[in-house]
Amino acid sequence: MAAHSAVLSVSKIINPFWGGRLGNTVKVFGTTLTSHRNKTQLTGENIPPPAKYGGRHTVTLIPGDGIGPELLNHVREVFRFSCVPVDFEVVHVNSALETEEDINNAITAIRRNGVALKGNIETKHTMPPSVKSRNNLLRTSLDLYANVMHCQSLPGVQTRHQNIDIMIIRENTEGEYSSLEHENVPGVVESLKIITRNNSLRIAEYAFRLAREKGRRRVTAVHKANIMKLGDGLFLQCCREVASGYPDITFDSMIVDNTTMQLVSKPQQFDVMVMPNLYGNVVSNVCAGLVGGPGLVPGANYGRDYAVFETATRNTGKSIAEKNIANPTAMLLAGCMMLDHLKLHDYASSIRNAVFTTMNENRLHTADLGGQGTTSEVVQSVMRIIQSKGQLTAEL
Amino acid sequence: MAGSAWRSMLTLGGAVRRPALSSASFSRGMQTVTLIPGDGIGPEISTAVMKIFEAAKAPIRWEERNVTAIKGPGGRWMIPPDAKESMDRSKIGLKGPLKTPIAAGHPSMNLLLRKTFDLYANVRPCISIEGYKTPYTDVNLVTIRENTEGEYSGIEHVIVDGVVQSIKLITENASRRIAEYAFEYARNNQRSSVTAVHKANIMRMSDGLFLRKCREVAENYKDVKFTEMYLDTVCLNMVQDPTQFDVLVMPNLYGDILSDLCAGLIGGLGVTPSGNIGANGVAIFESVHGTAPDIAGMDLANPTALLLSAVMMLRHMGLHDYGNKIQTACFDTIRDKKVLTKDLGGNSKCSEFTADICRRVQDLD
Numbered sequence: 001m002a003a004h005s006a007v008l009s010v011s012k013i014i015n016p017f018w019g020g021r022l023g024n025t026v027k028v029f030g031t032t033l034t035s036h037r038n039k040t041q042l043t044g045e046n047i048p049p050p051a052k053y054g055g056r057h058t059v060t061l062i063p064g065d066g067i068g069p070e071l072l073n074h075v076r077e078v079f080r081f082s083c084v085p086v087d088f089e090v091v092h093v094n095s096a097l098e099t100e101e102d103i104n105n106a107i108t109a110i111r112r113n114g115v116a117l118k119g120n121i122e123t124k125h126t127m128p129p130s131v132k133s134r135n136n137l138l139r140t141s142l143d144l145y146a147n148v149m150h151c152q153s154l155p156g157v158q159t160r161h162q163n164i165d166i167m168i169i170r171e172n173t174e175g176e177y178s179s180l181e182h183e184n185v186p187g188v189v190e191s192l193k194i195i196t197r198n199n200s201l202r203i204a205e206y207a208f209r210l211a212r213e214k215g216r217r218r219v220t221a222v223h224k225a226n227i228m229k230l231g232d233g234l235f236l237q238c239c240r241e242v243a244s245g246y247p248d249i250t251f252d253s254m255i256v257d258n259t260t261m262q263l264v265s266k267p268q269q270f271d272v273m274v275m276p277n278l279y280g281n282v283v284s285n286v287c288a289g290l291v292g293g294p295g296l297v298p299g300a301n302y303g304r305d306y307a308v309f310e311t312a313t314r315n316t317g318k319s320i321a322e323k324n325i326a327n328p329t330a331m332l333l334a335g336c337m338m339l340d341h342l343k344l345h346d347y348a349s350s351i352r353n354a355v356f357t358t359m360n361e362n363r364l365h366t367a368d369l370g371g372q373g374t375t376s377e378v379v380q381s382v383m384r385i386i387q388s389k390g391q392l393t394a395e396l
Numbered sequence: 397m398a399g400s401a402w403r404s405m406l407t408l409g410g411a412v413r414r415p416a417l418s419s420a421s422f423s424r425g426m427q428t429v430t431l432i433p434g435d436g437i438g439p440e441i442s443t444a445v446m447k448i449f450e451a452a453k454a455p456i457r458w459e460e461r462n463v464t465a466i467k468g469p470g471g472r473w474m475i476p477p478d479a480k481e482s483m484d485r486s487k488i489g490l491k492g493p494l495k496t497p498i499a500a501g502h503p504s505m506n507l508l509l510r511k512t513f514d515l516y517a518n519v520r521p522c523i524s525i526e527g528y529k530t531p532y533t534d535v536n537l538v539t540i541r542e543n544t545e546g547e548y549s550g551i552e553h554v555i556v557d558g559v560v561q562s563i564k565l566i567t568e569n570a571s572r573r574i575a576e577y578a579f580e581y582a583r584n585n586q587r588s589s590v591t592a593v594h595k596a597n598i599m600r601m602s603d604g605l606f607l608r609k610c611r612e613v614a615e616n617y618k619d620v621k622f623t624e625m626y627l628d629t630v631c632l633n634m635v636q637d638p639t640q641f642d643v644l645v646m647p648n649l650y651g652d653i654l655s656d657l658c659a660g661l662i663g664g665l666g667v668t669p670s671g672n673i674g675a676n677g678v679a680i681f682e683s684v685h686g687t688a689p690d691i692a693g694m695d696l697a698n699p700t701a702l703l704l705s706a707v708m709m710l711r712h713m714g715l716h717d718y719g720n721k722i723q724t725a726c727f728d729t730i731r732d733k734k735v736l737t738k739d740l741g742g743n744s745k746c747s748e749f750t751a752d753i754c755r756r757v758q759d760l761d
Contacts, residue, residue: 125607129600136598160531176547176564181601187568191602193547197558224649226496227504230552231562257652261660264635265530278595282653285628289635313632 057342060109060116061088065095066316068119070324071331074379075117078332081383081394084339084347089113093134095122103134107141116308117338119331120316132179135314140173142308144301145199146206147172149284149312156360157292157369166287167216167272169207170280172301174199177277195231195276200238206302207239207274208246219243221253222275222283235276260286288313295327295368298334300341307341309334320367324374327366329355332382354385426457427713430482433460434492436687437697442492444699444750445706448725451754453761454710454718459486463494465508475505475512483513488713489680490706493687507550510543515672515680516570517577518543518651521708522658525667527731528740532661537641539658540581541651542574543672548648566602566647571609577673578610578645579617589621590614593630593646593654606647630654634661659684666739669704671712679712681705695745698737700726703753725756 052058061076063069079086091109093102103121110116121134138144147170153162180192204221211219221239225232236253243251254262256279262269263286275283288297299312311330320326332355339348358364358381365371366378387393433442442460449456461479468474483489494505509515518541524533551563575592582590592610596603607624614622625633627650633640634654638661644654659668665685672680683701691697703726710719729735735752736742 123597125596125600125604129604132600133597176595177598179598179600181599183601187605189566189602189605191564191566191599193562193564195560195562224652227507227548227550228552228562230554230560234558234560257656260631260653260657261664264532264657264660265664278649279653281595281628282631285631286635286657289632293636294632313628315629 056085056087058087058089058113060113061090062106062118064119065122066318066321067326071328072119074328075331075335082386083392093121098131103137118310120314122316142303142306144303145173146302149299151287151291153291156363159292161267161290164267164291166270168284169274171203171276175277195234200235204239204242208242211249211272216272218250218271220273222256222259222279224256285313293368296329298330298337300337309338325367326375327368328375328378350386354382357385358382426455428457428486430486430489431458431460432463432491435495436689436692438492441697441699441702445702447750448753452718452722452757487678491680491682495687513674513678515674516544517673519671520655522662524662528663530663535638535661538643539655540578540645542647545570546648566605571606575610575613579620582620582643587643589642591644592624593627593644593650595627666698667700669708671708681709695747697746698739721760725753728756729753
């Protein structure tokens, strides 16, 4: 970490003009310098964040737009009710503004606290193209390189396919989301997709480590190397290299269009999947749809030093905002993932069990699952179940 | 019912402005079609289709050509000149699967064909087949994919060792052209809405341009409803409720993924037809599955995809009666479930399946 930032600052001093240009290459070399030191910190082995005073953690909370604020309020309600030792530092990001001050404040807050829980920040098309997606900015500035999503069929939810259990690990910082676009000739726009060896190795390492940790048998790399021979070819090559170091885990690869086809016909064949950014977007949304929709699956973005938790499909849900019909499951489960990350496992399990009981046994479903429940009803049910288990709770 | 839906939805004819001269020659006498059997199972399924067409007495004269890439003068890869000449003359082609090697020296054959004939639109109607059960019923949508640029421009560089850059190209002209085709198709096939699929929140300029062009073209087609939706939202909703979609128009990569996703919904590439429309009235219909080298030459292949694409072709040429006859025969055979090939759940041979369809076609006469 120290070597990395030293190299970066030196490059900025020497060449302020080229600093930005060299910045990326320096970051690439910087990570090689420090990567061997941090091999043990790659997966859930992240050191618990330092923001802990008097036994209470401080976590940054970014409400976002659409259904974000109301769902995060419910999360805070449940946490307060369960006496979870977490304080939230709320940072608002106004998506209507063109300046990046808001999002920079949020990023600073996350650097300070190490952990965040966020809703999705809307990206308005009416703004000029120089206004980049705030969510993307957050992910790349904090170098949250791995997006992890666990899709599991829930017994209480009626879906076309059963017995799905897929872990999706998606490269979160580069690929098609590099936000490097230009218009050299009027009417012709070029968008650059960047694939680097270091990031590909990093995400492949992460995937295999996670697979080993969770006792998974197979990792599938998803790519389109028959068309993008150099870009995805490099990604595939890096995955193969890393796979050779894990002989106990089977590695295979599949082209992305075949993958989507297989997912809608036989999703049970997949175990762990690793892929670059855009394919990750498609595959994670398909899988979320297969297990029951965007309201059920939580997602986590892990970096070397920071972790940000949100819903897996990152929807703003503007059309259902403030109608009390949104499904709080995904956000609540994201909160539980965050508690696990903070090593507060008991609280995490208790809330998670309450959510699953509500979902599977009580069958209290919101509109997106075909039921009639409201968001507050589901949250009340969760809190009642937590109370009934006999743990210390506040007033209902 | 699905049958009549198929009939109306598979007409590509109205969407392409054919020159007045050739429309007369379509209906009388034999029409020449360039046939490209392809690799792997290509030759056997092409033979199956030719047999079925013969049984139906369709007025088609097949001209077989090979399109393996050769190095032309100047070192550029190109398709053999006799193939090009045949296509330019007949304007209609039927293609079997072609091999695309991963990380080989020459560009993908399919890409080469697209560049040669400027096949800018790939149309894939995905409609649930009655006799073939999948978890998704009542699928009835069409994916129209821009086929020449986008992420598949093939422009890649190694910047520094370990950093690769792939360029996604979006141009105003191509975006406008595909949007216009999509709306024309929707109008001529009585489809109610067109949805543009994009990722303009991340790729602001490129997908932003595509979206702007779609919006502009939508202004001229007020009778067709226009909506726009993010790629991830489309994927999410597609696997939960595919009935909400009608015509989808999108750039190359999203089109590739989504059209295969939709094919998966109705039963896979073995039963999905596909057509490529080019400039200058050229149209090549193809089966989109792979070459299946593991079953090549063993009479186990399923010719349905190529057959349905050939039916699309017949309709495009205005020969609706023959198209309907062959399609009905094919669907009846599948619904009957007596002589299905292995991928459809039976264990008959390709020749048996073909023979059954031929018999039904002759009975329908």
